[in-house]
Amino acid sequence: MxxxxxxxxxxxxxxxxxxxxxxxxxxxxxxxxxxxxxxxxxxxxxxxxxxxxxxxxxxxxxxxxxxxxxxxxxxxxxxxxxxxxxxxxxDVLEWNTDKRYLGELAGAGLPVTPTEFVAPGRQWTPPTEGEWVVKPTVSAASQDTGRYRLPGQRALAEAHVARLTAAGRTAMVQPYLSAVDEFGETALICLPDATGALTFSHAVRKGPMLTGPDDGTIKPGSETIDPRTPTPAERHTAERVLTHVPGGPERLLYARVDLIPGPGGDPLLVELELTEPSLFLRESDGAAQRLSDAITIRL
Incomplete structure (x- = not known):
C-alpha cells in the first residue's frame, strides 16, 4: 500500500x-x-x-x-x-492484555476480586470448598474459562489449571461471585468529554455466562445485555480504578470497567477493559457520536 x-x-x-x-x-x-x-x-x-x-x-x-x-x-x-x-x-495494551494487572491493582489497595495466580511449574492447592473460576491470564470472551464447585469438581479444576500451566500459560483462580446470577455484572463505559477528559458515558448490565466446568464439553452460556444506571459506589470505584492506568487515564480514548458486587455488597473489579472491549455504543443514545467526537478531537 x-x-x-x-x-x-x-x-x-x-x-x-x-x-x-x-x-x-x-x-x-x-x-x-x-x-x-x-x-x-x-x-x-x-x-x-x-x-x-x-x-x-x-x-x-x-x-x-x-x-x-x-x-x-x-x-x-x-x-x-x-x-x-x-x-x-x-504500552497500555501490553499492560492490559495480561490479567496479572489485577494483582498490581489489588496491591495498590483497589477493590479487586480476590485472585490467585498459578505460574507454569508451580503446584496449585485447590480450596476445600466453594465455587471457583479458573481461566488464563491472557484470554478474551471467556475462552478457556471454567466454573467449578468444590470439593465435587476438584479433579476437573486441578486438570484445568494443569492444562493451562503445561501449555506455558499462567492460570488465575477467583471465587465465583454469586451476585452475578441475579444482579449481574455492571460494565461502565468511559469516553472523553468535550474537553478530552475521560468521563463516564453509559453502562450496561451483563448477565451470567459461566454455566459449568471447562471440561471440553461445557461452554460459556449466552450473555444478556441491558442498559443500566450504575450506583454511586460503582461510579466511584470505576473512577478510582482508572486513576491507576499506566501514564494516567487522559491517554485513553475509551475504557470499560466491569464490576460485580462482592459478598458484602460492595463492587469488586472483575476486569478493566482497555484493549478491545465492546463499548455497547447502541445501548446508549449518542454514545457512538461521543466517541466520534473524541476521535475528531484527537485528529
Missing amino acids: TPRPPATRDHSRVALVTCDLFPDLYQDDQDLRDLLRQRGVEAEAVRWDDATADWGSYDLAVIRSPWDYVPRREQFIAWAHSVPRLLNPA
Whole structure:
C-alpha cells in the first residue's frame, strides 16, 4: 500500500482496527465508522495483521475488534508498538492484555476480586470448598474459562489449571461471585468529554455466562445485555480504578470497567477493559457520536 503524503490529502484518515472475523467491523463500530465518514473522515476497517497495511499513512489507528490476538499476543503487542499513532496506546495494551494487572491493582489497595495466580511449574492447592473460576491470564470472551464447585469438581479444576500451566500459560483462580446470577455484572463505559477528559458515558448490565466446568464439553452460556444506571459506589470505584492506568487515564480514548458486587455488597473489579472491549455504543443514545467526537478531537 503506497501512502499518500499528508499535504495532498483532502481528509484525515482513520483505521478502525479489526480482525478477519469482522472484516467489515462489528455492528457498534459500523455506526462509529459511518459517523466519522459523515464528518469527512476517511474511516475504514483494517485487520491488525494485514501485512499490506501502511499504518504510517493513517492519522490515527483506533483499536476496536482484533479479537483473534489471544494465541498471538506477542505478535499483537509487537505490532501495536510499531503503529505510529495508536489508541489506546501500545504500552497500555501490553499492560492490559495480561490479567496479572489485577494483582498490581489489588496491591495498590483497589477493590479487586480476590485472585490467585498459578505460574507454569508451580503446584496449585485447590480450596476445600466453594465455587471457583479458573481461566488464563491472557484470554478474551471467556475462552478457556471454567466454573467449578468444590470439593465435587476438584479433579476437573486441578486438570484445568494443569492444562493451562503445561501449555506455558499462567492460570488465575477467583471465587465465583454469586451476585452475578441475579444482579449481574455492571460494565461502565468511559469516553472523553468535550474537553478530552475521560468521563463516564453509559453502562450496561451483563448477565451470567459461566454455566459449568471447562471440561471440553461445557461452554460459556449466552450473555444478556441491558442498559443500566450504575450506583454511586460503582461510579466511584470505576473512577478510582482508572486513576491507576499506566501514564494516567487522559491517554485513553475509551475504557470499560466491569464490576460485580462482592459478598458484602460492595463492587469488586472483575476486569478493566482497555484493549478491545465492546463499548455497547447502541445501548446508549449518542454514545457512538461521543466517541466520534473524541476521535475528531484527537485528529
